[in-house]
Amino acid sequence: MGRSTSYTIAYDSGSTCVDLCRVLFGGDGSYYVTAPFHPANRALAGIYTVNYAAKADMISLTEGVELATLDDDERRLKVAHHVDGFLQFSGEGIRSGRDSAGNPNGIGLLSWPLNNPTSGPSFQLLFSDAIACGRPARGRRGTVVFAERDIEHMRRDLPGLTIVGYYLPARWREFVYRSSSGAYWVNLVHPNGQALKRLRVVLASVDAGYAGLIGLEAMPHSLEGLSDGPRSVGR
Numbered sequence: 001m002g003r004s005t006s007y008t009i010a011y012d013s014g015s016t017c018v019d020l021c022r023v024l025f026g027g028d029g030s031y032y033v034t035a036p037f038h039p040a041n042r043a044l045a046g047i048y049t050v051n052y053a054a055k056a057d058m059i060s061l062t063e064g065v066e067l068a069t070l071d072d073d074e075r076r077l078k079v080a081h082h083v084d085g086f087l088q089f090s091g092e093g094i095r096s097g098r099d100s101a102g103n104p105n106g107i108g109l110l111s112w113p114l115n116n117p118t119s120g121p122s123f124q125l126l127f128s129d130a131i132a133c134g135r136p137a138r139g140r141r142g143t144v145v146f147a148e149r150d151i152e153h154m155r156r157d158l159p160g161l162t163i164v165g166y167y168l169p170a171r172w173r174e175f176v177y178r179s180s181s182g183a184y185w186v187n188l189v190h191p192n193g194q195a196l197k198r199l200r201v202v203l204a205s206v207d208a209g210y211a212g213l214i215g216l217e218a219m220p221h222s223l224e225g226l227s228d229g230p231r232s233v234g235r
């Protein structure tokens with residue numbers, strides 16, 4: 001089993017910097033995404049089929065295939081994407097895993113294997129208010145900071161923030177380059193605009209079972225908060 005690695009994703013508004021979420025790679029190359037810094041101690045997890053061609057609310061509880069509500073006071077809720085493609089939520093109060101035949105149980109499904117990823121985004125986190133959804137940044141080693149000054153030209157009337165992750169297989173390491181600050185980056189060609197999309201890179205350990213990488217970007221988003229506080233949504 002190879003070495004695991006972890007990264008903290010932070011947002012800097014210009015006056016305040018907060019930690020928002022974490023991206024981790026297991027020793028076998030599986031990746032995990034969690035938001036342990038959110039102030040709320042409860043979460044709702046579910047499986048939904050999304051029709052992107054239809055304009056609809058982001059979440060309709062009546063359409064959930066499988067739902068679970070949990071007390072997340074120890075902040076253990078996370079989504080895991082395993083090497084063979086098994087994708088699951090895990091945390092206290094969530095039923096997930098596989099049955100004796102290897103089929104998904106509860107909040108889990110079979111997605112693409114890490115050696116043959118999708119050509120689009122792999123996961124997305126949306127925050128109605130990034131500052132309210134985070135915790136004062138601690139400057140941990142391995143922290144990736146997205147600054148408001150780099151995205152404010154897209155802001156307009158979009159008050160929220162989204163973090164989008166693109167999983168890339170190990171062979172993509174040859175396209176990763178390092179900036180003068182020491183940060184790793186990779187460029188993807190956007191299929192619609194035919195322009196380069198510059199992504200900040202986090203890497204699995206070179207001795208992991210499968211040494212893939214994830215490209216990250218931050219953008220403004222229009223997710224609205226709830227009346228009783230800020231919210232974050234993962235997809």
